[in-house]
Amino acid sequence: MRVEILTKSENEDVQKNIISKIRDLINYKNLEPDDKLPSERMLSEKFGVSRNNVREAIQKLEFFGILNSRPQSGTFIANIGAIAMNGMFDDILRLEDPDFKSLVETRILLELKTVKLASLRRTEEDLKELRGALDAYNEKVLAGKDAVEEDLLFHLAIAKASKNSSMNTFMLIITPEIITNFEKYHVCDANQSFLGIQEHEDIYEAIKNKDPRSAKEKMKIHFKTLYQYCYNSTDKKENKQ
Amino acid sequence: MRVEILTKSENEDVQKNIISKIRDLINYKNLEPDDKLPSERMLSEKFGVSRNNVREAIQKLEFFGILNSRPQSGTFIANIGAIAMNGMFDDILRLEDPDFKSLVETRILLELKTVKLASLRRTEEDLKELRGALDAYNEKVLAGKDAVEEDLLFHLAIAKASKNSSMNTFMLIITPEIITNFEKYHVCDANQSFLGIQEHEDIYEAIKNKDPRSAKEKMKIHFKTLYQYCYNSTDKKENKQ
DNA sequence: TATACCAATCTGGTTAACCAATTTAAACGT
């Protein structure tokens, strides 16, 4: 069979194509929740693509909760109605990779919440880990070295202490992407590192004291630079809260 | 070769095992950012697992931004330092499926933000879509039918109008999971549907009028039931904001 | 007629063979 090497974006197009075809098939055949989808082989033949492509598309839809496949049995439509399903399909197909501003905006939102939750739910064990991350950060900064990574780990430790695995996951998803852009827009700039030590200590103290109000406030101060970058020109109103 | 059918959780264990082995390998060999990982074949042989397993593990690490593979070339360590990388590895390995409370908590957080952003950034086109979703919801409710799906689509339309693709994605991820548990904990219960119409209209009006403060307030009212479920016993303090 | 059983078929999952682009190093010419 003729084989072509596809670029990443071409491959994504193929996958989106398959996803929309699956949606059309479901609608055309009036398949309802818990109904079985045609087998992967049938679909690959019907759509004229490889079975692997079909599998990847199904896995993506499974990730978003629209389908779920059972071994040796089949792929089934999740227990959400046709209308919601079509809406989800449209959204998934339209979804684009997030821009940096979206990531930062989301990170700030998440962190202002996780720090509050952490201050309410942290265990003694969490406190120890936070202290450890903080010490590592301070040591690096005082030695004059770059401490971007240690900074990151402190923030992730907060997310962990929030006891909300959903937010924790989302933090993990957006964090690396932010790091790679970090040279451009620092949260804890090398120039600000000494300032960062105190800010981090303030956050730690608030979590230790189980003071959510202070925790959020200190985090807000810590994010000041980023915050301003994010809400500089267009959306001025939302600065006050 | 001997073949065993693994359950989903067993398969996850295998994958986590591989991921931790990859981490150990990177540390043992002192691989640095942009260094090349051993080939998939080597890894599968070294770890005593199939190449597919290795591929899936790599794909997961790619999803979290730790690795990235280039066709016909190799898999490379992303441009984050060793310390951050190890922290990420630990977090990924420790990550567990979110409980329902986490999901709801996250949804509320996201929606209180997206509705504010939507009120600031919505276009006329967004407004039309919101109106359409709202009409569909109202029609269903007035006909005495269940309108859970239409409700959902209205909320997703708000996320779309927020122009933050990152939050939009996260909403899509957590929404289906919430729906499947919907029978237990309704946001827009059938009993409350008539009330829901007015609440939705209020939210729509706030978005239309570009009033973020009101938008968030109306959404908060709309989430009242869920809100109370989420912050009932343990974390009382954070109700006031 | 209803039920228990069995074999043929179908299913997603898994493995192994294959592909072409890339990288590497050896061979060649200057």
Add this chain to the structure above:
DNA sequence: ACGTTTAAATTGGTTAACCAGATTGGTATA
């Protein structure tokens, strides 16, 4: 001895064959 060319080996990606559990339809038995 150095720069260029070329061929062999390596790579992630892709395809096809295979596996065992699940399903299904028919048959035989109570």
